[in-house]
Amino acid sequence: MKRARRRIDVNLEELDRVLDGAREAPLNEADYDKLKDALHAMAALLARAPNTEKTSAVVGNAGTGETGDGDGPDVSGPPPAGHGRNGARAFAGADRVAIPHQNLKHGDRCPECGQGNVYAQKEPKALVRIVGQAPLAATVYALERLRCGAMIAQLKYGSGIPFYRLERLEGQLGIPLPAATQWEIVEEAAEVIKPARDELVRQAAQGEVLHNDDTGMRVLKLEREPGDQRTGVFTSGIVSTAQGRKIALYFTGRQHAGENLADVLKQRAVVAPVIQMSDALSWNAPKLPEGVSMLVAHCLAHGRRQIVEVAQNFPVECRYVLEQLGEVYGIDAQARDAGMTSEERLRFHQQHSKPILEALHGWLEAQFAERKVEPNSTLGKAITYLLRHWKALTLFLRQAGAPLDNNLCERALKRAVLHRKNALFYRTLNGSQVGDLFMSLIHTCELCGADSFHYLTELQRRSPELAGHPAQWMPWNYRETLARAGATTDQQTLPRTRSGARKSSGDEEA
Numbered sequence: 463m464k465r466a467r468r469r470i471d472v473n474l475e476e477l478d479r480v481l482d483g484a485r486e487a488p489l490n491e492a493d494y495d496k497l498k499d500a501l502h503a504m505a506a507l508l509a510r511a512p513n514t515e516k517t518s519a520v521v522g523n524a525g526t527g528e529t530g531d532g533d534g535p536d537v538s539g540p541p542p543a544g545h546g547r548n549g550a551r552a553f554a555g556a557d558r559v560a561i562p563h564q565n566l567k568h569g570d571r572c573p574e575c576g577q578g579n580v581y582a583q584k585e586p587k588a589l590v591r592i593v594g595q596a597p598l599a600a601t602v603y604a605l606e607r608l609r610c611g612a613m614i615a616q617l618k619y620g621s622g623i624p625f626y627r628l629e630r631l632e633g634q635l636g637i638p639l640p641a642a643t644q645w646e647i648v649e650e651a652a653e654v655i656k657p658a659r660d661e662l663v664r665q666a667a668q669g670e671v672l673h674n675d676d677t678g679m680r681v682l683k684l685e686r687e688p689g690d691q692r693t694g695v696f697t698s699g700i701v702s703t704a705q706g707r708k709i710a711l712y713f714t715g716r717q718h719a720g721e722n723l724a725d726v727l728k729q730r731a732v733v734a735p736v737i738q739m740s741d742a743l744s745w746n747a748p749k750l751p752e753g754v755s756m757l758v759a760h761c762l763a764h765g766r767r768q769i770v771e772v773a774q775n776f777p778v779e780c781r782y783v784l785e786q787l788g789e790v791y792g793i794d795a796q797a798r799d800a801g802m803t804s805e806e807r808l809r810f811h812q813q814h815s816k817p818i819l820e821a822l823h824g825w826l827e828a829q830f831a832e833r834k835v836e837p838n839s840t841l842g843k844a845i846t847y848l849l850r851h852w853k854a855l856t857l858f859l860r861q862a863g864a865p866l867d868n869n870l871c872e873r874a875l876k877r878a879v880l881h882r883k884n885a886l887f888y889r890t891l892n893g894s895q896v897g898d899l900f901m902s903l904i905h906t907c908e909l910c911g912a913d914s915f916h917y918l919t920e921l922q923r924r925s926p927e928l929a930g931h932p933a934q935w936m937p938w939n940y941r942e943t944l945a946r947a948g949a950t951t952d953q954q955t956l957p958r959t960r961s962g963a964r965k966s967s968g969d970e971e972a
Contacts, residue, residue: 550588560586583637615648616915619900622880645893652896654928655921659899661932662906666709667729669702670863671737671759673871674746676719677878680887681894686716697878697898698722701871701909707938708909710874712901714894724748737861739868742851760854762787763867768844776841779829786822790815794858794866804862816859823852877901903937912937920944 477500480493489497566573568582617623623631625641632639666672676698684695698719700711713722719740728751730736735755740746741764750756766787773780793814797807826845829835835842848855858864881897888894900918907914917937921928927947928935934943 613915614644615651615900615918616904618644618648619881619897620877620904620914622877622884624885627884648900649892649896651918651922652899654925655903655918656899657929657932658921658935659902661936662709662902663711663726664729665933665936666700666702666711667726668732669704669709669736670734671703671739671865672723672726673699673701673703673739673865673868673874674719674723674748675699675740675868675871675875676722676746677875677882679714679878679882679894681714681889681891682887683890684716685891690716692716697875697882697894699871699875699878700726701874703870708870708906710902710905710909712874712878712898712905714878714888714898715891718745720744720746720748724751727751727754730754737857737864739865739871741868742847742854757857757861757864758854759857759861759864760851761868762790762855763869765844765848765851765855768847772840772844779835779841782825783822786818789818791866808858808860808862811859819856819859823849874905877905907937910937912940 477497480489480497483489483493566580568580570580572580614628617628618625625644628644629639629641676696679695679697681695686692695714695716696718697712697714698717700713700719700723702709702711711726713725717725723738723746727736727748730751735757737757737759738748739759739761741761747758748756766784769780769783769787773784790811793811794807797810802810826849829845830837830842835845837843837846858866878901881901888897903918903921904914906912907917914937917940920940921935924935924944927943934940
């Protein structure tokens with residue numbers, strides 16, 4: 463016989479009084495029993511509360527009153543109630559009529575966004591019409607449905623949404639597009655627009671300042687050269703600036719940022735020395751090709767960051783350093799807001815920043831000379847970093863156009879970090895190269911203020927012209943090229959596929 467559940471009345475004010483009294487004197491027997499009953503009641507309630515939203519756990523197994531963790535349905539009870547309707551497939555004896563879209567066909571321009579193309583879906587929209595005859599007759603109308611797929615590359619490599627999430631999102635919108643199909647679409651597009659990326663590399667090599675750095679990446683199937691002892695995989699970011707124009711490049715593989723920068727500089731035809739901006743890590747320094755000269759600048763923000771990391775332990779000393787560097791950054795901001803040329807900015811820094819940094823350099827040396835700071839302490843190591851790389855950290859005081867820090871490249875690498883965070887990895891090296899291509903084009907568009915979605919669309923539409931004259935199809939001049947050609951986005955169509963066989967779905971990315 464089931465024991466009756468004992469009723470327990472809980473008065474919160476009374477429990478508060480008991481707890482307050484326990485601070486000053488031991489609990490008496492009545493108060494002890496009151497607290498014990500309240501705790502047992504709460505424990506029982508928590509034990510009965512389901513900790514999952516599975517139906518079997520929430521409502522219990524039919525007929526037993528127990529909760530379970532099984533994944534399958536409970537077949538012991540009555541079948542679940544349905545909506546009482548039959549799907550189109552249930553009408554096996556019905557005549558079937560295929561109805562194409564009245565205005566659009568496969569490959570036409572999307573009427574909503576005006577940029578992408580529409581593609582026929584495998585499953586049509588089914589409409590069942592029942593005619594009142596004796597016996598009943600039914601007709602299934604297969605209405606053609608179309609989808610626009612021009613945004614896949616932008617969402618994947620521009621916004622960091624993995625293919626599997628896109629597949630789930632599109633499925634919820636009633637437009638099923640498997641991840642493998644999405645990969646084939648972007649791979650085909652990458653082959654068509656590859657000349658634009660190659661031209662970006664060539665023009666980036668002619669830049670006045672080249673920023674570089676790298677971040678870790680993961681490629682599941684990466685074949686290494688015989689004898690290669692490296693175990694790491696990296697995505698290097700290179701940002702080239704010249705005459706106010708910025709180009710972003712991404713390279714994923716076993717090479718460090720300095721090695722990738724050296725490969726880019728092999729295409730350099732400018733005689734003037736290039737300024738290389740990075741932090742002081744040795745693998746960011748390239749082995750220069752023959753005929754290329756370089757001025758090395760190191761990131762002042764990295765030196766400042768080392769001071770910030772020890773500020774809690776040495777507040778007085780670190781405050782002085784940070785305030786001096788803050789004044790220098792304020793001076794650089796004034797030069798930028800005033801729209802100064804490189805030469806004007808150099809003279810401005812020499813007039814205002816140079817005295818500040820000379821005083822700071824003297825103060826840093828005095829900390830060791832006067833034995834105020836132990837060289838092996840955390841503050842001593844931060845000061846040693848600044849003194850050791852002082853010449854490269856202050857190149858902007860001697861060379862026109864030299865930047866203060868490498869923040870431009872750090873921001874560019876966030877796009878690769880976003881991919882690593884959301885998609886976790888590239889499946890193959892070919893997949894990483896496709897990602898690098900789209901990231902390079904999309905981020906360069908962002909740096910130039912161009913519409914990356916429109917740009918990628920036009921590159922695919924104009925692939926023959928792009929292959930012949932890629933320099934005319936850069937993010938900063940492609941609209942002028944379109945205007946000269948008298949092009950309008952409503953009169954062109956995207957090539958559906960590239961020539962040649964598709965890659966197998968085994969190359970599908972995450």
